[in-house]
Amino acid sequence: MTGVISGGGQWAYVAAAYILTALLTGGVLWTSWRAMAKAEKRSDALRKDRK
Amino acid sequence: MHAYANPTRFLAIAKPLTPWLLGVGLLLVLGGAFAGLTMVPGEAKQGETARILYVHVPSAWLGMGGWTSLAVAGLVQLVWRHPLSGIAARAIAVPGMLFTALCLATGSIWGKPTWGTWWEWDGRMTSMLVLLFLYAGFIALTNGDANGAGGQRQGGSLSRGAAIYALVGAINIPIINRSVVWWNSLHQGPSITLGGSSIDKTLLWPLGLTVLGFSLLFGAIVLMRMRRIIADNRVAARLRRLADDEGN
Numbered sequence: 001m002t003g004v005i006s007g008g009g010q011w012a013y014v015a016a017a018y019i020l021t022a023l024l025t026g027g028v029l030w031t032s033w034r035a036m037a038k039a040e041k042r043s044d045a046l047r048k049d050r051k
Numbered sequence: 052m053h054a055y056a057n058p059t060r061f062l063a064i065a066k067p068l069t070p071w072l073l074g075v076g077l078l079l080v081l082g083g084a085f086a087g088l089t090m091v092p093g094e095a096k097q098g099e100t101a102r103i104l105y106v107h108v109p110s111a112w113l114g115m116g117g118w119t120s121l122a123v124a125g126l127v128q129l130v131w132r133h134p135l136s137g138i139a140a141r142a143i144a145v146p147g148m149l150f151t152a153l154c155l156a157t158g159s160i161w162g163k164p165t166w167g168t169w170w171e172w173d174g175r176m177t178s179m180l181v182l183l184f185l186y187a188g189f190i191a192l193t194n195g196d197a198n199g200a201g202g203q204r205q206g207g208s209l210s211r212g213a214a215i216y217a218l219v220g221a222i223n224i225p226i227i228n229r230s231v232v233w234w235n236s237l238h239q240g241p242s243i244t245l246g247g248s249s250i251d252k253t254l255l256w257p258l259g260l261t262v263l264g265f266s267l268l269f270g271a272i273v274l275m276r277m278r279r280i281i282a283d284n285r286v287a288a289r290l291r292r293l294a295d296d297e298g299n
Contacts, residue, residue: 009164010098010100011099013160013161013164014088014099014103016160017103017107017157017161018084018088018103018106020156020157020160021153021157024149024152024153025149025265025268028145028146028272029073029272032145032146032272032276032279035275035276035279036275036278036279036282039279039282039283039286040279040282042282043282043283043285043286043289046285046286046290047285047289
């Protein structure tokens with residue numbers, strides 16, 4: 001083993017990397033979806049008003 | 052290509068495609084992560100920390116691939132003035148920056164137990180940090196264009212300056228790619244090349260799942276952000292027409 005930290009202590013680093021990836025990716029997915037849904041709803045409402 | 056310059060035609064494809072990219076992307080990422088955490092053995096030298104590979108490599112690929120796409124969109128905007136290219140470039144910037152930041156963060160988390168340090172100012176890490184700053188600069192530049200004295204740019208297009216910035220920034224991509232060959236680095240050399248992979252097949256297959264899965268999620272984020280910009284543009288155009296009608 002060439003790593004500085006070996007054994008069970010390594011899992012904490014693995015968990016940190018996966019949790020950070022899940023939180024940031026999930027956050028950007030959620031905010032992108034919400035902003036898109038809101039903008040398309042507003043655009044559709046304006047189009048219906050126009051008719 | 053110009054057949055899809057019409058946002059209505061683009062939306063006819065993007066709307067049904069978005070949930071598919073999201074669903075399949077999430078399934079592949081979850082499957083790849085599950086396999087990477089539970090089904091493959093620890094790496095012979097690095098032990099369990101090598102499992103970070105399954106989130107670190109897709110992040111690096113998408114951070115670099117994101118800027119490459121952004122530069123292509125900038126070129127298309129400059130040369131052909133394709134109406135969707137500017138929208139695409141603006142939509143790519145945030146997920147591109149996200150995955151670049153994730154690449155740096157997961158790399159740092161991997162570095163501590165493996166190298167004994169969170170950070171080293173070597174060629175690979177420094178050039179990746181430069182990419183993060185390039186994304187931040189591009190987002191600031193395009194937000195400035197949208198909120199400046201001229202208001203929202205016509206159809207969400209890029210300014211000439213932002214398109215040139217995207218092209219010039221692309222110089223950093225081959226530098227990142229070759230950095231571990233050109234300079235001494237704590238970072239390992241290239242493991243996957245056109246000639247093959249130095250990673251054992253038993254460890255490699257979950258990486259295929261997460262790279263493909265995260266790429267589909269990246270595509271879904273880009274489509275969602277493009278749809279948002281198009282909807283905002285339509286609202287702005289309708290409000291302008293309403294104001295004109297009331298003025299007449």
